[in-house]
Amino acid sequence: MNTKLSLIILVVTALSLNSCASTPVSPMVPAPTTISPQMPVSILRENISHVVGPGETLWRISKMYDVRMEDIIRANSLRNAEKLEMGQRLLVPQAAPIKSVVPLYPSKKWKYIVIHHSATDIGNALQFFKAHKKRGFWRGLGYHFVIDNGTYGKADGQIEISPRWIKQQDGAHCKASRMNYKGIGICLVGNFSEERVSKQQMDSLIYLVDSLKKYYKIPTRNIMGHGRVPRARTECPGKYFPWEEFWLRLR
Numbered sequence: 001m002n003t004k005l006s007l008i009i010l011v012v013t014a015l016s017l018n019s020c021a022s023t024p025v026s027p028m029v030p031a032p033t034t035i036s037p038q039m040p041v042s043i044l045r046e047n048i049s050h051v052v053g054p055g056e057t058l059w060r061i062s063k064m065y066d067v068r069m070e071d072i073i074r075a076n077s078l079r080n081a082e083k084l085e086m087g088q089r090l091l092v093p094q095a096a097p098i099k100s101v102v103p104l105y106p107s108k109k110w111k112y113i114v115i116h117h118s119a120t121d122i123g124n125a126l127q128f129f130k131a132h133k134k135r136g137f138w139r140g141l142g143y144h145f146v147i148d149n150g151t152y153g154k155a156d157g158q159i160e161i162s163p164r165w166i167k168q169q170d171g172a173h174c175k176a177s178r179m180n181y182k183g184i185g186i187c188l189v190g191n192f193s194e195e196r197v198s199k200q201q202m203d204s205l206i207y208l209v210d211s212l213k214k215y216y217k218i219p220t221r222n223i224m225g226h227g228r229v230p231r232a233r234t235e236c237p238g239k240y241f242p243w244e245e246f247w248l249r250l251r
């Protein structure tokens with residue numbers, strides 16, 4: 001793990017998606033490697049209330065807050081820890097500051113990374129999951145990762161992992177050039193045609209893209225904003241997206 005890399009968290013965004021028909025994916029998803037930024041030496045712990053997001057398990061929540069699973073089970077009198085419900089509220093006792101836990105699955109499927117904005121001022125993965133479901137995406141959230149902006153109870157720069165990523169399924173984020181079948185979809189919460197990307201979101205985006213790029217050996221030319229995908233007709237991720245900084249910082 002690269003200890004220089006910093007924070008993380010996720011969420012998912014909904015607007016400016018192209019609908020897409022997903023094809024069934026092999027039920028055999030290989031075991032992932034997980035990466036996380038290093039915990040600070042001195043940390044302030046507190047009891048926090050966590051709303052279970054799409055695809056989150058007790059194991060993942062335990063890792064995110066550095067709290068033992070049995071402590072969360074006890075604090076919430078959980079009977080069936082395997083069956084957390086999306087939207088369920090959990091007390092996480094003596095939680096460390098949240099960090100993202102990003103799984104990387106061995107795969108030859110991913111050749112591109114496509115960056116989106118939600119085109120909404122607020123949101124998180126759970127909100128987008130519900131919105132996409134309403135729009136007819138039966139798997140819900142169309143992106144693979146969501147990077148939050150500090151709204152809807154999420155930390156600024158938090159990286160949320162979509163169930164599509166955990167199950168290694170096709171995206172529903174960019175129909176053009178068949179990107180849904182070969183591109184990893186990352187959505188930053190915000191409307192960057194009107195506002196700026198926060199520093200925390202940018203730090204997390206660089207960390208995430210850099211990690212995915214290295215792990216899947218994705219060439220830099222295959223990393224692009226939604227609007228740069230051939231035949232895509234969109235301004236996504238917005239005219240104020242800081243491409244110059246992005247390319248400078250990507251190693």
Ligand SMILES: [Zn+2]
Pocket residue numbers: 016017115116117173226227234236237
């Ligand atoms: Zn987009």
